Amino acid sequence: MVKSILATGFSALLAPYCMGQLTVDPSCPFSWSENAGFINWNGAPPGHGVIIRDSYASGVVWGENVGWINLGDGSSGLSGSPLHYANAAGTDFGVNVDPTGALSGFAWSENAGWLNFGAGGGVIPAQPARVDLAHKRLRGYVWSENLGWINLDDAVVFVALALPCPADLNADGLVDDADFVLFSAAYNILDCSDSAMPPSCAADFNHDGLVDDADFVIFAAAYNDLLCP
Numbered sequence: 001m002v003k004s005i006l007a008t009g010f011s012a013l014l015a016p017y018c019m020g021q022l023t024v025d026p027s028c029p030f031s032w033s034e035n036a037g038f039i040n041w042n043g044a045p046p047g048h049g050v051i052i053r054d055s056y057a058s059g060v061v062w063g064e065n066v067g068w069i070n071l072g073d074g075s076s077g078l079s080g081s082p083l084h085y086a087n088a089a090g091t092d093f094g095v096n097v098d099p100t101g102a103l104s105g106f107a108w109s110e111n112a113g114w115l116n117f118g119a120g121g122g123v124i125p126a127q128p129a130r131v132d133l134a135h136k137r138l139r140g141y142v143w144s145e146n147l148g149w150i151n152l153d154d155a156v157v158f159v160a161l162a163l164p165c166p167a168d169l170n171a172d173g174l175v176d177d178a179d180f181v182l183f184s185a186a187y188n189i190l191d192c193s194d195s196a197m198p199p200s201c202a203a204d205f206n207h208d209g210l211v212d213d214a215d216f217v218i219f220a221a222a223y224n225d226l227l228c229p
């Protein structure tokens with residue numbers, strides 16, 4: 001199957017990436033608040049971990065001094081296309097993601113109240129909370145009336161993101177020919193800094209700035225398995 005697609009050539013294979021599902025890298029899971037201390041974005045019990053999708057986030061994060069912070073439950077309150085939390089009442093809250101990676105909406109903490117993910121864009125200089133796809137990490141600041149600013153953007157203490165199934169480039173739960181089409185296009189461009197490369201350079205699975213044979217080896221193994229874990 002791979003050979004048959006290769007034979008068709010790469011020129012007509014360009015297609016957009018989507019963000020897919022990002023999770024938190026367990027080796028780099030903390031944000032920092034002067035008043036709340038460290039907040040662990042990878043501290044949730046099974047089934048409640050942080051997932052950042054194309055248009056919204058879900059899951060809970062843990063702060064030693066504030067307890068659980070709920071980014072949204074990934075079901076109630078979601079509406080529209082693409083799906084977004086309405087954030088119009090106390091029951092439909094959650095953190096939204098726009099196509100640029102900018103975060104907005106509200107998270108809830110029993111102890112700290114509402115956390116506003118859309119506030120950082122309004123300060124000078126602007127520090128919008130956002131997903132930095134190129135560097136696979138969170139950026140900017142989140143505002144809480146009770147905690148003050150929560151820094152997602154410290155040079156050393158930050159929240160790194162990971163793709164749970166990196167070879168699933170179109171985020172449909174399978175690693176198949178559709179993903180190979182996307183991989184092939186990136187392979188043909190080669191350099192992640194090339195303006196033609198999709199901004200996340202998601203096909204650079206080993207994070208060395210190139211989409212080359214080393215990445216193809218990783219892709220081929222996932223393609224053989226077909227299903228994401």
Ligand SMILES: [Ca+2]
Binds near residue numbers: 167168171173175176
């Ligand atoms: Ca796929």
Ligand SMILES: [Ca+2]
Binds near residue numbers: 205210
């Ligand atoms: Ca690479």
